Amino acid sequence: MAKVKCEFFSEVLGISTSMTVLLPEVGKNRIGMAGAKKKETYPVLYLLHGLSDDDSTWARRTALERYVAELGIVVVMPNGYRGFYTNMQNGEKYFDYIANEVPSVAQHYFPISTARNETFVAGLSMGGYGAMKLALNFPERYCSAASFSGALDIESYLKEVSGDAAREKMNTFGTVSDFLGSENDLFSLAKKVSNEAEERPRLYQACGTEDFLYAHNQNFQTHIIEETNLDLTYDEGPGAHTWDYWDEQIQKALRFFEL
Template structure:
């Protein structure tokens, strides 16, 4: 496996950004790998999945590329008072990654997953861009942005989201899911898990019930666990096995 730390200029952000990539180093001429965009949480960055889990070891026998971007504390949003991280991760990042690395641009080869804030980002990407993603996994996802003020410093919540009480807010995953369900278009395969002692457990159940009412199928698992890397490291093999990768 090759592990690459990459910096590049982001036009969407107007500054240099970074990503970590893990991928097989023996690509055949013309080979394009399936790709998993793996998203970090609120207090993490693009290196954390690699540093705190067995990700590289688990990828040894898989023909899969993993791209891990850095979005700081943006909640994968075009911030009300800040930078356009949603534009960056949903539009610019895939183009940059495919220009730099031998990864597929086919929907059936493209997946997204993340933990906590990244679990929200994964479902937001998949349900907002269903034509781009075949599957999305949310681990202990912070799925209800209206219930998250406790996670932020004073003023930070408003800088990211603005007024969340302003109708169907653009970052409200419940509204995004409703739009996806009513579109009539194929919805990506969805997986959701959370530890029953996690402070986000009830938020996750609210989204799960909402998805069920909309007719969205979600592969759901829960077991004892907290909001911490020990839990996510245990779930990571399950996520990789669950991805609907074509046999090669």
């Protein structure tokens, strides 16, 4: 794989920002890694980071490059800051940035397919929330989405946090009444997609049983099973909010995507 650090100006955020991109290589002479088949355009995985990370973290803390080397897929890892991939109540429009500007910039510079059946999104923690949010707001764009240790039950999160965390979440989502039924509410979005969408994304959800977000993930899984007819694959087992767990889960998600 070729790894590119793409630095660009975001018109939405009004700042210079970046994305880290993995691109397929066709070469056959590298020891220990095979190449991909040459194509005009490649499927794309938008891979989102967690609250304390940036666009470089997935490539630094997992063997992601090795996992995707033979799959012939472009992996786009944008910098999402601490914005929860959300148009904040008091702040920047991170959802407009991640949903529209990042794909537009990536498609401009890199050989990325725009076909729905070749477009995937995944993420961990805050990024797991962002991945589900993108797929459920735009089911016509994404064929599959995966969340690892995702912050999926934001309503409960808003009610539980206090201090600086509560102030940050208030700036992001507003009050619980602001949040419920909005483009940020995964539970409401899931029911809407289930009832109204012509195309529905396949969903993969994973959370470790020792994770502090485990109960929230159980709540989301129960909602999907009992209140929707969406196609959800759920995986749980021993694991905490750690990179050992996410390194394992990105491999499972790549198999789930059936690339």
